[in-house]
């Protein structure tokens with residue numbers, strides 16, 4: 001069997017923290033794996049492999065691999081690609097028969113890749129290969145994600161119809177409405193030309209629908225630094241576009257799926273907050289009431305509040321942010337998270353009092369509606385601060 005024909009992985013779409021096998025070890029530059037998803041690209045494949053190999057041989061000889069993931073194209077793209085492997089030892093081919101679709105093709109390629117930097121480029125030469133260098137430079141500077149963008153300086157589209165421009169911009173605006181915290185970080189969220197650090201996406205199981213793999217990566221990955229490089233989207237050299245209306249429907253489905261899964265954490269956080277209210281009330285009663293311990297009110301409140309904080313912390317640590325906690329095991333790490341959580345709760349209390357006073361004294365709200373509004377705002381702040389500080393991903397195993 002040809003050594004360059006790799007089989008497609010199955011099961012969960014999860015990128016391993018380190019490659020299963022490491023044939024060539026590259027300490028610097030870190031090894032780069034570039035995926036080319038293909039479907040009926042027989043007319044382009046030879047050309048693009050030649051251009052990419054020449055370019056990368058100059059820039060990072062011996063430190064890259066190219067993986068074509070073909071969905072059993074009727075025009076035998078995979079076979080042509082396989083024939084090229086004798087001239088290009090860094091080229092590998094995956095012929096998928098059990099699964100289809102652009103986004104999953106890219107992820108399957110990354111799953112078997114050996115690189116620390118994982119990239120994707122279209123095989124139809126619409127993505128100018130020379131931009132790869134600039135993207136790699138951004139990764140070298142420390143970016144977690146480097147995206148080739150049509151919507152920044154140096155970027156553009158060559159000959160798109162007004163309808164296609166309108167649909168592309170419309171899709172972006174829709175993305176901004178449904179998923180603002182993700183889409184607003186990217187000038188060109190529809191780009192299919194980018195690279196990402198393995199460690200930034202190995203933290204999550206990916207679950208894309210359809211074409212837009214970048215949105216999946218930006219939404220689910222652990223990505224702090226995004227860099228962008230302008231590029232002009234060229235006309236197809238050969239073959240036909242696979243874009244149909246189905247892709248637009250899948251895009252909306254994808255956005256909604258991401259919205260739900262991102263909001264799920266906030267809903268969990270809110271539910272845990274409610275259990276905290278119950279703990280606080282019950283202990284306030286037990287500690288301060290004459291039939292209980294009969295302690296002074298302030299002391300009782302401080303103890304009850306602290307118990308509620310510990311209750312909330314334990315639930316959040318196991319449940320709301322359980323996936324992150326499991327990656328930072330050990331008592332010391334847990335204590336660190338508890339300390340930060342406590343401090344943020346204290347800050348939350350100060351903010352709560354501040355908001356309450358502003359709403360009542362300046363805006364003339366009633367005491368109770370002002371308190372409800374203040375609690376809602378503080379919950380959002382608390383959630384955000386905890387996500388960014390207490391359960392921040394600090395260590396990648």
Ligand SMILES: Nc1nc2c(ncn2[C@@H]2O[C@H](COP(=O)(O)OP(=O)(O)OP(=O)(O)O)[C@@H](O)[C@H]2O)c(=O)[nH]1
Pocket residue numbers: 036037038039040041069070071100101102105121122123124126192236240241242243
């Ligand atoms: N493996 C795999 N690759 C695909 C699939 N659909 C598209 N591709 C590849 O993904 C890349 C982008 O697809 P295109 O159809 O060119 O999409 P596009 O560039 O957004 O649209 P055009 O400008 O119309 O070409 C190309 O390399 C395609 O061969 C698929 O279902 N499976």
Ligand SMILES: [Mg+2]
Pocket residue numbers: 122124126236241
């Ligand atoms: Mg194309």
